[in-house]
Amino acid sequence: MQAKISTKFDTAKESAAVFVVSEGRILLQRYKFEGIWCCEPVIGKFIEAGEDPIKALVKLEEEQIGISLPPTYICTVVSYINKPNPDGRVRLTSPIYLLEIDASTKAQIKENKQQRWMDVAEVDESKEIRVDDKLIFTRILEGNYKDLTLDVDQMGKWARPTLLGWKEEK
Secondary structure, three states, X not given: OOOOOXXXXXXXXXXXXXXXXXXXXXXXEEEEEOOEEEXXXXXXXXXXXXXXXXXXXXXXXXXXXXXXXXOEEEEEEEEEEEOOOOOOEXXXXXXXXXEEOOHHHHOOOOOXXXXXXXXXXXXXXXXXXXXXXXXXXXXXXXXXXXOEXXXXXXXXXXXXXXXXXXXXXX
8 A cells, every 4th residue: 555644743752562473473462442452562662762672672571471582673663643632643663673482482471361372364353453553463474574654543542543554665
């Protein structure tokens, strides 16, 4: 989908995320927003100026899933998000990392009822995953590591924003 994406924004933010993959499945965290269960990466955070994203993510990884392995950078997602005031239009730049683990490492992950493994077919059919996240998750599971630019309308609807357009950068 080629879309003309407005690059005007009021607020710039940077986040980073690690996608944990094992045996063709992706580990997701479930959150309840607006009465809807949503899935997103287990490991992700906003990055402060001067903070090393890999060190921050490995520390978060250890806290959240009990393992601490360095992830591999795979792509960057830039999202232009229409949000209600006071944020207005936000540019969110997110380096995306991948942590591929084997079955023995997978068995070491701390059990958490809010986490679940999901395979490619489930991602496509899931009503728990936002449309913009489906695009990212599917590409990661398929090994398609192209940079993405997303245009998202989130006006008061965190759980069900509208994906206005997207384009691949590589």
